[in-house]
Amino acid sequence: MIYTDEVMKHFAEPQNVGELDDANAVGEVGNAKCGDIMKIFLRVEDNVIQDVRFKTFGCGAAIATSSVATQMIKGKTLEEALALSNKTVVQKLGGLPPAKLHCSVLAEQAVKAAVADYYTRQGIDPALFVNMNECDEHHCCGEGGNCG
Amino acid sequence: MSNNMAYFDNAATTKISDNVLAAMMPYLTENYGNPSSIYRLGTESWRAVAEARAKVATAINCQPNEIFFTGSGSEANNWAIKGCMENEPQSAVITSAFEHHAVLHVVKKRDNITYLPVYDDGFVRLADFTRALENNPDTALVTIMHANNEIGTIQPIAEIGTICRERGVLFHTDAVQSVGNVHIDVQAMNVDMLSLTGHKFHAMKGVGALYVRKAVQRRLGSFIRGGAQESGKRAGTENVAGIVGLGVAIEEAVSDMERKNAKLLELRQRILNEVAHIPKARLNGAIESRLPNNLNFSFEGIEGEALLLQLDMSGICASSGSACTSGSLDPSHVLLALGLPHEIAHGSLRLTMSKYTTDEEVDLLLTKLPIIVAKLRAMSPMWEG
Ligand SMILES: Cc1ncc(COP(=O)(O)O)c(C=O)c1O
Numbered sequence: 001m002i003y004t005d006e007v008m009k010h011f012a013e014p015q016n017v018g019e020l021d022d023a024n025a026v027g028e029v030g031n032a033k034c035g036d037i038m039k040i041f042l043r044v045e046d047n048v049i050q051d052v053r054f055k056t057f058g059c060g061a062a063i064a065t066s067s068v069a070t071q072m073i074k075g076k077t078l079e080e081a082l083a084l085s086n087k088t089v090v091q092k093l094g095g096l097p098p099a100k101l102h103c104s105v106l107a108e109q110a111v112k113a114a115v116a117d118y119y120t121r122q123g124i125d126p127a128l129f130v131n132m133n134e135c136d137e138h139h140c141c142g143e144g145g146n147c148g
Numbered sequence: 149m150s151n152n153m154a155y156f157d158n159a160a161t162t163k164i165s166d167n168v169l170a171a172m173m174p175y176l177t178e179n180y181g182n183p184s185s186i187y188r189l190g191t192e193s194w195r196a197v198a199e200a201r202a203k204v205a206t207a208i209n210c211q212p213n214e215i216f217f218t219g220s221g222s223e224a225n226n227w228a229i230k231g232c233m234e235n236e237p238q239s240a241v242i243t244s245a246f247e248h249h250a251v252l253h254v255v256k257k258r259d260n261i262t263y264l265p266v267y268d269d270g271f272v273r274l275a276d277f278t279r280a281l282e283n284n285p286d287t288a289l290v291t292i293m294h295a296n297n298e299i300g301t302i303q304p305i306a307e308i309g310t311i312c313r314e315r316g317v318l319f320h321t322d323a324v325q326s327v328g329n330v331h332i333d334v335q336a337m338n339v340d341m342l343s344l345t346g347h348k349f350h351a352m353k354g355v356g357a358l359y360v361r362k363a364v365q366r367r368l369g370s371f372i373r374g375g376a377q378e379s380g381k382r383a384g385t386e387n388v389a390g391i392v393g394l395g396v397a398i399e400e401a402v403s404d405m406e407r408k409n410a411k412l413l414e415l416r417q418r419i420l421n422e423v424a425h426i427p428k429a430r431l432n433g434a435i436e437s438r439l440p441n442n443l444n445f446s447f448e449g450i451e452g453e454a455l456l457l458q459l460d461m462s463g464i465c466a467s468s469g470s471a472c473t474s475g476s477l478d479p480s481h482v483l484l485a486l487g488l489p490h491e492i493a494h495g496s497l498r499l500t501m502s503k504y505t506t507d508e509e510v511d512l513l514l515t516k517l518p519i520i521v522a523k524l525r526a527m528s529p530m531w532e533g
Contacts, residue, residue: 011457017527032491032530035451035470035479039529055529059453059470063527 003060004094010064015071018053024121027113030106036062038110040070044118047077054110061100065107068092078115082130084108154509156466158348158441159297159325159500164393165350171396172352175389183386184375193388200395204357207398208342209333214365216358216378217391221324221345222250223371224358225291227382228320228341229254231368232289239288242280244272244303245485247293251322252481255291260284264292266485270301270433277308281315289318294342295326298469298482298498299433300442302326309338318364324348324356328401329439330409340364344398346390350502351397355390408503412440415501415510419443422514426521432483432496441501444469446483446492449531450524455497458524462516469496491530 003011023041030037036058043051052074054066069089073081086104090096096104109132116126155163175196181189183197198212205212218224229251233241240260243251255261262280264272272292281287290312295302305321312319320341323332327342328349334342341364345356360368374383420443423429428448447455452470459466469480470493478484479493488496499513525531 008457011454012461014527028529032494033489035490035494037529055527057449057528057530058451060457062451063454 001097001099003064003097006092006094007061007064007096010067010093011060014063014067016053016067016074017055019055020051020053023053025114025118027110027115027117029109029113030058030062032057035059036103036106038062038066038106040066040110040114042114042118044078047079049073049076049078049081058103058106059100061096061103062106064093065089065096065103066110069107069111073111078118078129081111081115084111152463152512154464154512155505156464156499156501156509156513158502158505159300159498160467161347161353162350162502163504164352165397165400167400168351168393168397172389172393175392179388183388184377193386196392197386197388200391203395203399204344207332207402208327208344208359209335210359211362213379214334214359214362216360216382217386217394218356218358218371218382219354219387221248221322221343221348221356224343224345224356225250225320225322225324226254227358227371228343228360228368229289229291231371232318232320233258234369235367236288239286240284242277242284242287242290242292244292246296246298246482247291248297248322248324251291251293260286266482268486268488270296270299270486271437272303274304274307274311278311281311281317287315287317289320291320291322293325294321294323294332294337295329295439295442296433296482297325298480298496299444299486300325300439300500301433302330302437302439305337305339312340313338318367325439328398329405329441331402331405334359334361341368346394346397349397349401351393352390355387355394357394404503409440411503412501412505415505415507416440416443418510419499419514423517426518429521430492432486432488439500441505443499444496445499446488446496447521447525448492448495449528450495450521452479452494452496454524455495455520458520459516462512462520464513464516467498467500469498470494 020041025042028039039055041053042049052070054070056063056066086108089104089107112130116130119126181193183194201212201215204215241255241258242262243255245263246266264276309319318340321339322343324345327344340361342359347353370381372383430446432444452468456468469483483493
């Protein structure tokens, strides 16, 4: 199994690592049993993601997808962030090994979970805007979808 | 190793020793004869194979006609197990939960199979074994590994062997990780069959051997049918160069063992002392009765593949029981068998040394490892630093 240079670049120097003290939204997906958890912190102002950080427990691809996804949503509107798909994340990384594609799904879901949390905190039903397609146990640990 | 590289994955495979390569070279160049041929070029190869067989026999204390060369350790395991299951299709098999896949995936074809549990110290218990035997009076085969490939713990083979011998039950041990690393005496161990492979002790990949005690040879069928090689039990023109290398390597390993292991224990203690300063690091498996070249740690809050990639970026080669690195869905079945939770098993690091491991390599590891663990923990949502 070989990672692209772009994956290794993000793995070696991940962007937006850490927590945000003044975050007003947090999303967490994955589970430790499967070997990956992504947590994304957002500071949203006037519908725009002013700042973002992440914390990830997981393999090289999990860390690289977190890094690239946070880069891609920084400065974007919530609608733009919700439109981020795992395919764009994979493209941005120049591809992922098949067994690691799930990491890009996890990154997409982590962004959605964070935006959903923002809506909830604003008293808005996130279901109106966010389509979570939940990361169930099967998906995390299921065939071909393992991210370790 | 040189150039700021450090190799800590000798349980995966080892570097070929210079003497081994030198001994092999003639059989890869001018001495290319087939050992079955009648002319001198052939008989020279035949003699070389016979000599290697004698060296392997001496190293593990048996007769040359009890050594059968194979194409790998996996093949030796497959042969030992399939070979006796064929003859006893109905009877029970006893093994352990943390065998190598080259054992587990072979025995699982059996209906009646008992997996001895492994405790958190990394050992099976004799009490569990005798109970399993009592519950399965029709047991035909027991296969328990000598040293585990991930945590290096050495199982009570001689004791298990004694019980098997008393009851006339065939006993096989996968000694792939221990041969070349600790003293092996098939008589003292009371084993009927033992698997080994050259690439774990500085011979080449793709050559192994199965020891089969003379008295039980008739109970083990042929593995590959064809020519008369390996007493007709494993056909195929011999891998002469590989076999010659295996013979030299095992001889070297035995003659060098005490000096080498004293050095390895010293290096291992240095690593242990340093890792003791890393919070929430644990050693998997007991330190007693363990291969001198093996350490296996878990670092809470981080995942093994990320750890290996970071180490690799610092020039350090190691391995992990993380699912990510194995291409399977679950983390190491060995660590799970010890009772480790999944998330801890995902964060394991196996470090295995050899006679070539230097103080400088350990220096490099010990400078980088704490920094890397701290770095990965700083980005982990599971770590409350
Ligand atoms: C315990 C054990 N058994 C069997 C094998 C298989 O040996 P080989 O790679 O020669 O097939 C290995 C090593 O990979 C091992 O560690």
